Amino acid sequence: MSDMGRSGASGATGGAAAERSRTGEIGAVKVALLGCGVVGSQVVRLLDEQADELAARVGAPVELAGIAVRRPQRHPEVPAELLTTDAAGLVSRPDVDVVVELMGGIEPARDLLLDALKNGRSVVSANKALLAEEGEALAAAARESGADLYYEASVAGAIPLLRPIQQSLAGDRIRRVAGIVNGTTNFILSAMESTGAGYADALEEAGRLGYAEADPTADVDGYDAASKAAILASLAFHTRVTAADVYREGIRDVTAADIASARALGCTVKLLAICEQVDTADGAAVSARVYPAMIPRSHPLASVSGAFNAVFVEADAAGPLMFYGQGAGGPQTASAVLGDLVAAARNKVIGGRGPRDSAYAHLPVQPMGDVRTRYHVNVDVHDRAGVLAAVATVFADHDVSIATVKQEGRGGDDADHGDGDASPATLVVVTHEAPDAALRATVEALSGLESVRGVASILRVEDLGRPVSALGGPQ
Amino acid sequence: MSDMGRSGASGATGGAAAERSRTGEIGAVKVALLGCGVVGSQVVRLLDEQADELAARVGAPVELAGIAVRRPQRHPEVPAELLTTDAAGLVSRPDVDVVVELMGGIEPARDLLLDALKNGRSVVSANKALLAEEGEALAAAARESGADLYYEASVAGAIPLLRPIQQSLAGDRIRRVAGIVNGTTNFILSAMESTGAGYADALEEAGRLGYAEADPTADVDGYDAASKAAILASLAFHTRVTAADVYREGIRDVTAADIASARALGCTVKLLAICEQVDTADGAAVSARVYPAMIPRSHPLASVSGAFNAVFVEADAAGPLMFYGQGAGGPQTASAVLGDLVAAARNKVIGGRGPRDSAYAHLPVQPMGDVRTRYHVNVDVHDRAGVLAAVATVFADHDVSIATVKQEGRGGDDADHGDGDASPATLVVVTHEAPDAALRATVEALSGLESVRGVASILRVEDLGRPVSALGGPQ
Structure with missing residues (x-):
């Protein structure tokens, strides 16, 4: 609760600062918003429309300290006194409690959030690229200063996941x-x-x-x-x-x-x-x-x-x-951002802390070649005697078991039209599970077969395991 | 973190106390389990099987201080030294950090949990009846002492809701x-x-x-x-x-x-x-x-x-x-209990606090009579001229709009078999939305109609609003 109870430190928040004592005991939680696009503008709208409810849930008003954007003239819907092009300056303002980052991309978001976290500001971010690439650095900064780092909105929008x-x-x-x-x-x-x-x-x-x-x-x-x-x-x-x-x-x-x-x-x-x-x-x-x-x-x-x-x-x-x-979507993602913002703000008010980063397991990442999947392969072949046997042999040679095979086109596997040149046909092969490397090698070897005109398409098949049967599915 | 770092205070946890310093810095989080039935036995199993993972996630080992049951001889699967019939004594033991309540019912669970919360023990409960009836008292006790109160397992088992x-x-x-x-x-x-x-x-x-x-x-x-x-x-x-x-x-x-x-x-x-x-x-x-x-x-x-x-x-x-x-189900509900237990234990270790009770809105509860629903009504009638008109008039008199009506049985609405006694038929009526009181009054008035033999069944119809269309549904 480092910055609670102080009066506003910046001219830009003079109006908001005057309202800081609405709850009588605790000052407002001040939010720096970085980025005001499709999601950010919805966050601004909802913070305003739901101000009373959010204050009741947090235990103090939640107020914007400022909004960093690249082109202030493009945001006529936002109070002009909140807008700034100086994101770094906004983040380092002493009255800011929580930084909400909706800029996207790695830089300058990364440096801004690391600065914020190191200085004890809690961070709410919807930036999946940044979290996926720099999650460890951000988590470490949060851990060291005791700040919160939330990013529910970075995955699956409004869905609590x-x-x-x-x-x-x-x-x-x-x-x-x-x-x-x-x-x-x-x-x-x-x-x-x-x-x-x-x-x-x-x-x-x-x-x-x-x-x-x-x-x-x-x-x-x-x-x-x-x-x-x-x-x-x-x-x-x-x-x-x-x-x-x-x-x-x-x-x-x-x-x-x-x-x-x-x-x-x-x-x-x-x-x-x-x-x-x-x-x-x-x-x-x-x-x-x-x-x-x-x-x-x-x-x-x-x-x-x-x-x-x-x-x-x-x-x-x-x-x-x-x-x-x-x-x-703007409102949907803003819903997730605001859920995190309420959590971070509430922690500022009650002195709580969000969940820490947990990466103790240090498991290795399995190479894709070792992953067991199933392939659906369309093989364009010359429709002549022995082609299925030749194709099946390639699968067998790579220890890939065939679940189903179907020939599409004229005639059957043993059709030889006697004119020396077989008509085109397609073999549709679905395999059982096998290591991806074996499946890839099989497809490569197929392309080299004399009776194969080409591999037209490859798609993996996923039955997604237990949930299928457990769910039952629509009647 | 009131009780962290002290050595075990009870003979029953001597074994566990010896292990309290496995993380080197922080003592174990000690758990009092109340009830050891279908869910409780799974909690005991998972605490044991996942001990290392839980310790890594919490930041300290999570250990059972004791298990209160009515008949210890019925629990041969649990270490005998953990069992006690004295639930009140277990809850008030000074080394207990978190109380997990799986007894069900109002008493003695209510008194035990109020005592625990008042004394700063965090509480995890799966007791829906207790939470639904005494939620306010429990929340107040938690608020006053700063203890956590979690009850994810009380609704929808394993589903995070x-x-x-x-x-x-x-x-x-x-x-x-x-x-x-x-x-x-x-x-x-x-x-x-x-x-x-x-x-x-x-x-x-x-x-x-x-x-x-x-x-x-x-x-x-x-x-x-x-x-x-x-x-x-x-x-x-x-x-x-x-x-x-x-x-x-x-x-x-x-x-x-x-x-x-x-x-x-x-x-x-x-x-x-x-x-x-x-x-x-x-x-x-x-x-x-x-x-x-x-x-x-x-x-x-x-x-x-x-x-x-x-x-x-x-x-x-x-x-x-x-x-x-x-x-x-035992494991499913235990999963929800353990998620809450990890949160409560982690808060003990890092000095955090879970979300507070939030009941600021004080909205009134709408009486059922005012709730707008739709009825599906099977009306058994004498199949003679004018019966549909008579029935429809009753609905209209109560300002209930009929969406569909279908006659089942012999003949149509105007069939009169000329023998003075009409054959039985059923009118299947589905209404538009109307206040429940109006629908009830309609049904009651129908029963009084001379041409109505009885109202065979009433079921509400719910289209559950937007999600239906938004989802699309299976193709």
Whole structure:
């Protein structure tokens, strides 16, 4: 409660300072807001509209000390006296209790938050990239000064997910966290599924409706989901996992044909973030990965459409849990930010402290090549005698067991049209679980077969384990 | 951290006391466990199996100081030196830091926990009846001494629900919390749905499989769900709501015919707990109610079967959220207990404090008669001319608007068989929303109609608002 009870130290907060004693006993909790875009402007609105309720919940008014933006003239909706372009100056103001960071990106957010934490300001951040990359440094700074560091809004927008994982399940052993954590890609894949559109058209539609940014790289190439996976894995497995530790594939290469193939198998395609604790020959390890995968249409995640997010958590004692809600959007993300802000502010008032960083387990990250997954492979072949045997032999040579194989195109496996040149056909192969490296090597070897014209597509298949059966699914 | 660092004060914990310095700096956090049944024995097991992990997460070992039970000879699985029949003596032992209460019932749990809290011991409880009835007294005791009071396990077993409502959504306005919070009744209704069995047979089956207790009153009459609704409403709306404030109907009167009627309408029957903040002519009010209701089969809650629980939360900024998981069971409930225990123990170690009770809003509870719901009514009538008009007039006289009406049985509304005695038929009426009192009065007036043979069944219909459409539902 370092800065409670003092009068405002800055001219910019003179008006707010005069109101500091509304509760009679405790001064206001002063908030520095860094960034005022889609989320920040909603935070400003809600702080104003809910001022009385927030004061009652915190035990003191929660007031803006200032808002750091790049171009003040672009924020006519915000009281001009609160705006500043000097973020560093705002963060170091002595009357600031909590810093809310909604700038995004690594710098200058990193330096600003490290400064804030070192000086005992609590931090609330929605910055998944920063948390995934610099989580350890931020946690260390918070630990040393006793400040709070909250970042619920960095993963899955409004869905309460980090607090349940970090606190509610703190007495359990989490085995898996898996789900849909990027609304943009889910919107695009849902559109491809429902309209039969190709990737490019669906992306354009997403951009037009505001679900995709002008540069969609962070979303469609899986960087956003990978950052979130790193944060989830770090909390779930008490091990520092960075975005660089997360295996990542985006959705750019998913075709309308892939979606159709998935449908033919009773599946749909979703971009999944999967974090698991696995047992290896050398002991426990963490796997964290992001890729598009086929999942059964009967799985609850299959019906999560548009910009919604949903995450399954499986723990030894708790069993399967699901969390569902809107994973992005200004008010939704602002809700998560304000929940954290109330917690940080309340701790300032009552002298409490939020949960500490917990990374005692130091588990190694399992290389993607060792991860056991299943592949769905479309192999374009020359439709002639022996082709299936040749393909099957390649799988067997790599110790990859085939679950199902189906030939599409003219004739059967033994069809030889007698003209010396076989017609084209496609073998649709779904494997059992095998190490990813073995599956990759199999696909590579297939491409070298004389009877194979090419590997048309590869998608992983995830049945997402127990939750499928445990849930039952819609009747 | 009142009791940290001292050596064990009791002969019964001599063994544990010797280990108190495993972390080198901080003594063990000592736990008094009250009750050792289905959940308690799992807490004992998990504390033992996960001792190292829990110590790492808490920052100090978490050790049992003692276990209070009624009949020590019934617990051969627990170290005999920990067992005691003197719960009051255990709670007042000076080396106890946290009291975990799994006894259930009001007394002696109430007095024991009030004593513990007044003496600065933090409390973790799974006792929904106690929290729903004496939540205010317990919260006051915790507030005065600065002790923590956690009770995540009291609602929806393993599902993290209270922490998200109380903390993650602390910066938002929650409008509705609605869902399935009793596994026994959900099992029975699911069985009736899937097998066509009547209530009595399904209850017997539930008992045989361990889903229903020998005296199922608390579950099937809705008392259990009402306690949970009181807890949820209190947290969501910052208003003290007790079980007595919750309108309650159980499932005893749900018949196989009701389930069949629901199916004919594309619905299924679930026992719902619904907590809402509503706007009335006199300002905001809280509605909390528990009853069986028809919900659309396309709603995600409809596919929650067996002993699973699922709860929707709607907040202004966050939008709709869903939480899903196992709502009962030893390990599942123990997971929630241990999450709270880690939080309470960590606070002891780092000097933190959990969230305070927040009941500043003091909203009135809306009388059930004022709650706007929809009725599905089966009216047995004499199938003769004018009967539909007579029935419709009764609804109109009570300002209840009919959404659909269907006649089942021989002939149409105007059929008169000319023998002076009309054949029986049934009118199936579904209303629009109306105040419950008006609906009740309508039903009562119907029974007095000369052409009505009786009102065969009444069930409310809930479309559960926005989440239905927002979710999309399974494709």
